[in-house]
Every structure is written in structure tokens, then in C-alpha cells.
Amino acid sequence: xxxxxxxxxxxxxxxxxxxxxxxxxxxxxxxLILLAAVICFVFHNEVFSIVSRWVTDSSWxxxxxxxxxxxxxxxxxxxEILSLKPKSNYIGLVLLICCxxxxxxxxxxxxxxxxxxxxxxxxxxxxxxxxxxxxxIKYTWLPVAYLVFAIPLPARLYGExxxxxxxxxxxxxxxxxxxxxxxxxxxxxxxxxxxxxGVKLEPGLDVAEACSGMRLLMAFLALGVxxxxxxxxxMWQRIILLxxxxxxxxxxxxVRVTTTGFIYILWDPxxxxxxxxxxxxxxxxxxxxxxYGLLAWIMSNLVVDEAQLQQEDIxxxxxxxxxx
Numbered sequence: 001x002x003x004x005x006x007x008x009x010x011x012x013x014x015x016x017x018x019x020x021x022x023x024x025x026x027x028x029x030x031x032l033i034l035l036a037a038v039i040c041f042v043f044h045n046e047v048f049s050i051v052s053r054w055v056t057d058s059s060w061x062x063x064x065x066x067x068x069x070x071x072x073x074x075x076x077x078x079x080e081i082l083s084l085k086p087k088s089n090y091i092g093l094v095l096l097i098c099c100x101x102x103x104x105x106x107x108x109x110x111x112x113x114x115x116x117x118x119x120x121x122x123x124x125x126x127x128x129x130x131x132x133x134x135x136x137i138k139y140t141w142l143p144v145a146y147l148v149f150a151i152p153l154p155a156r157l158y159g160e161x162x163x164x165x166x167x168x169x170x171x172x173x174x175x176x177x178x179x180x181x182x183x184x185x186x187x188x189x190x191x192x193x194x195x196x197x198g199v200k201l202e203p204g205l206d207v208a209e210a211c212s213g214m215r216l217l218m219a220f221l222a223l224g225v226x227x228x229x230x231x232x233x234x235m236w237q238r239i240i241l242l243x244x245x246x247x248x249x250x251x252x253x254x255v256r257v258t259t260t261g262f263i264y265i266l267w268d269p270x271x272x273x274x275x276x277x278x279x280x281x282x283x284x285x286x287x288x289x290x291x292y293g294l295l296a297w298i299m300s301n302l303v304v305d306e307a308q309l310q311q312e313d314i315x316x317x318x319x320x321x322x323x324x
Contacts, residue, residue, distance in 0.1 A: 019082045035127060039120070042100075046117045053152040062219040066150035069226050070143035076230070077139040084135050092130030099123040114154045121147050142229060149222035162214045165250065166190040170207045173258040183265065196265055205261050216281075217249040220288050227292070237299050241292070248291050252284040 054063040106115045177185040184195040192205040224245035228238040
């Protein structure tokens, strides 16, 4: 009987090992390509606008890697997806029709460009639901929803969000700069007026939109979601890690603005702009990941899972009883 059970386990393991995307067959890939082509045709203006924004606006250049992350998420659930028996769900068809009607309404009635781009995501989700049912949605909802990080915000809304972030960075940086002897920094909106050794520096230190931290926040938030999903840990830890991306990004931006201020005042204004300014911004990304990793390490090592301890205790006792 034990041999029979072992053979079943071996057979199951072999079947799982042979699961691959190539097993879907040529016809399945042709259908997927046709569906993708239809979606791109319907939303071709929006797709072109999104990709153009990725190319021309460095704040959204991370959009190029978002679809690859979605594909990677799908690969993580490859065995579960390939083991499914797809069953069409006509709720998906109803939702698909609703998405297309909403898209037409946005074009001809509301004329709000961001929703025209955003509707692509529920449209893809509706197609997945229609083809594979709720079982397929269970494993694909995150890869589909994750695409929202690739859709640029409207320029006006983006600018309005950056203003309070610029003001916050300017206010904190001015307080830190004022700690230096013979240096007096006063903030006026997003501009830091500096008086150093009795001489007012002209022009003032302007915290531009590029220094708002929004670029770092959007990219780091997208990567934070990916890391929280890929690394197994309790749900409350994932929520904390995800929520920490916002204060970490804001902190790193304050460090960037303050450092730029010190370079501008105490060293040479040349090294506070241009390529040097951009390089300083890039250095904030490893700093953000370092702080994020430190927080993850603290939660993994200082917080003990009681259920895991009990399980390990049971295993140790079983081993001890077998040795006796």
C-alpha cells in the first residue's frame, strides 16, 4: 500500500514538473495574440499616448518595466494556472460590454483622458473573467491590477499632488540648513531663501517639480507592491511594508533636497544642477531600498510567529521521541 501511495506521489510530482507555458498549444497562443491585437486596436490612441509619456517624461519611465513585472507574477502562479480547467463566465462578457460603453461615454460625453487610459485595465480583467472564470481571476487579478502603475496621471493632477510634497521638503530642508553656523534659511512656498554670512544668495533654492519626490514615490510604490507580494510573510507585515513606501520616499526626497542645499551653499552651485542633480536623485533609490530592507529585516527577526514556533517544537519533539 505504501508503494502504491509513493508511486502516486511520484506521478503527481512528474506531472507538475512538466507543466510549462509551451503546453498551452499553438491555437491558444493564436487566440491570445488575436485578443491582445483587438484590445490594442480599440485602445490604440491610449496605448500610443501612454508609451509616448514613458518616453518623454522621466517621471513615468518606470512604466516600461511594469508589464514585465505582471508577466513575472503570472509565472509565479504558472502551475496553478496551467492546472485549471477554464470555464467561461458570462459575467465577464457583461462587464466587458460595460467597459466599452463607459469608454465611449468618456470619449464623447465626459472627455476625461485619464479614464480613457484607465479603462484598459478593467477591460483586460473582464476578458480574463469571460474566458477563464473566477478560478482564473483568482491567480491573475494582481498582474492585471498591477498595470495601473504604468498609466501616467494627468499632468494637472500630477502637478497639484507635487505642490504639497515640494512645500514639505522645502520646509524641512530649510530647518536643517539653518543649523549651520552663519546660515539663515527661510522658506517661501517652494523656494528657500538663504542668507549665508550676511550675504543673501541669489537666486533662492527652488524645489522644482522634479525634486518633489513624486517620481521616486511612484516607482518605489510599484516596486514595494511587487516585493510585498513576492516575499511570503504575514498579511499585517505586507500591509506595513506597503504603507512604509510613502514615508520612506518622502524621507529620501527630504535628504535629496537638503543635500542639494548644502552643495549649493557650501560648495559650488554647479554641482547642484544638471547631471549632478540627476545623479543625486538616482542615489536616493538605493537609500530607499536600504531603508525598506531594514524594516523588512526587523519585522522578520524581531517578531516571532507563535504558530511557527509551535510547529517547530512539535517536529523537535517527534525527532526526540524517535531517537529514544
